[in-house]
Amino acid sequence: MVIYPDPRIVMSVPENTSVPGWAWRQYLAVRESFRDVRDRLKHERSVYIMAGLGLALLSLGVAVFLVERANMPAGDHSNWIDTIGHALYWMFVTGTTTGYGDYYPHTGVGRALTVLFLVGSMVLTSIMTATIASYFVERRLMEGKGMEKVSWRGHTVICGWNVNGRDLLEGIYRETRDSAQVVMVNNLPEEEVSELLYQFARQGLRFVRGDFVHESVLGRANCALAATVVILADGVIHNGFAGADERTVLCALAAKSMSPTVKVCAELVDEKNQGHLRRAQVDHVVVLGEHDDYLLSKAVAAPGVAVAFQEILNPVRGPYIHQARIPAQLVDQDFAALHRYFREKRGALVIGVVSEEERGMNLEDILSDDMSAIDQFIKRQFEGMEGDYFHKSGSIKLKINPPDSYKIQKNDVALIITSESSGNP
Template sequence: MPAKSKPSSRRTFFFILKRERFFYILGVTLVILLGGAVALYLTEFGVNKGVGNFFDSIYWAVISMTTAGYGDIAPITAAGRIVAIIVVLSGLLMFSMVTATVASVFVEKKIREGKGLETVKSKEHIVLCGWNTNAEEFIEGLFRSMAVKKLSLVLVNELSEEEVESLKYKYRDQDFRFLRGDFTREDVLARANILKARSAILLADTSGQRSLEKADERTILATLAIKSMAPEVKTCAELLNPENKQHLLRANVDEIVLRGEHIGSLLAGATVSPGIPRVISSLLSPEEENNLWKVEIPERFVGKTVAELAAHLKEKSHALLIALLRERKGLVLDDILTDDMSAIDQFIKRKFEEAEKDLFGKKDRVLVILNPPDHTILTHEHSAVVIARTRP
């Protein structure tokens, strides 16, 4: 499904100007200005030393209509003074209308922005689709985990204006934007500038008095829309019903968080080993100093063992290595073509391009290795997961 063109805020701005008859008012103002300049030139040229050429008349008309009135050029004939009266009075009226029209356009633009109706121009931002009781905890965790001073976050949901204003005030130090609309629609996602987004987070949505019964359905539809418009944007979705997991995977989602997935294991852990659930809860709590961090393997440790990297992280950052992530790249067309690009290779490549389908699936696979053995050899595909107070 091709992505719909993103609405242009510039086109919207000019549409509002046109609707407010700004160009008509501006045109009348220019006609009066030029007419006054011509009339002054015809009545004062050769008589008034201040009007030596037509540019002097233009200059006089501009300062008269804007009520600057420097007094360096003043009409001395009766006809010239009549022209001056007409120009000054017309200028007061027309420039007031121009100023009022421009002011109303900017006020309306600000109101539209406050209501979440404007188009986002941010790049490398995070789009948060939907809202529920866990949303603020997610935002707090995001601000805590991201190693940037100012995070660009765009909310797309149907919260009330009071709730939105409260959130804007709470996160006033961040690049916080709000868009009102149904995030399953491509035109709404286009206004969120999803094509330039860094990632998209989809929550089980309850905004706009929606129930949780159809939350998974909306999450799947939104994922399909995002991936059809911007396949490279990373998506992470919250899922309520585990039976819908396969549908979400078919939508090509990158990460799935299943609500309540490990409740049974946590309850069993609390029974057999009291305190274990508190440890897990503390790690995920925004109030805890220590946090989970994903760290790229430094180049000098590629080819070395986990034990060497763990010792380095412990010494330099007081970080505890608990897992390795291994990212395996998905198969792409170039992987099966030969280097010399024979006639057969060119034919295959042309047919795949004509089909316009990703039959290989470029999706990367991430393998998790908890408590990796000390002798494990690190590669470029690995990244480390550590517990530390700050990002190593």
């Protein structure tokens, strides 16, 4: 059973199809969007009024055509409405109030019907304009209240909120040069949400209201197609973040059940709960205030270390710590060559290497090389559904100050300290 981005869609991928699981999910999501539009139109009285007016106008146009053709004199009738094609063209030009005058009714009855046609056209245009405008206004209001579903993919979802939330948003937009697509999921007061949406309007910040531990709420944030989910310790300091860790674990489980490959970063209040998040396959865990004691002790015994940490972690003044791509010519070279390259080219200090190792499995991992009959049977059964049953994700490995003889690998990324505000050239 597969859980799709919209919580109303729960459907297994058909066994007799070769369509990949992700493509099937996309198809179902698009189909559900059309159903939403259809269901909304069903309950709009204006739609039925417009349909009735449209049929009435069509009938009037046909009546004008019949009257004009029945009374058309012999001889030249180049500007008479004498064919169905001319009638449709005349209805469109007249209904849009363009009125070229190349075709028009000549009889008294035809002109009387034209007056009715013009009045009906103006009413239809007014209703259509009002309906379209109200739809977009309602959608904007729903977005502002956090009730509209997000259609992004590959975005970042921030679940929960605390005093560090605003700094987190500023950091994400700063590191991505305002290119990140971010969705907040929380129950903040409307005044605070409006202030955040106004502050980050240029970056296109979106908001979803609701309890982030529920899959239906995460579904409105399109969590199943997100690239990253960040779970903040939800709460405020004066009440001790009551129940924050429990909600963080529930949110992590829900996010991973909707998309096993999504990257989940979680903030904890009590470090003793890290085991629960590890079992939920959370990719990165940060404990709230975990370095406070270390910095305070260093401020007493070695104040230079405390100041250095504060300077490096300061997002405004710098120096900055970044990940930077390693040029292809340095692959298989030693760490000393990498250090010299960044020092000479960018004046940066390389302090380590970050690498991503794959974990998990895919379909090929369980098949043997000779493709026996059993292997072929297994492949047929799972073909098109690999994304639902198999997945691989990355495990971050960090090597701080490796020896000069360390050989740079293809997937390695340099960890540097630099005066530049952006890590990658």
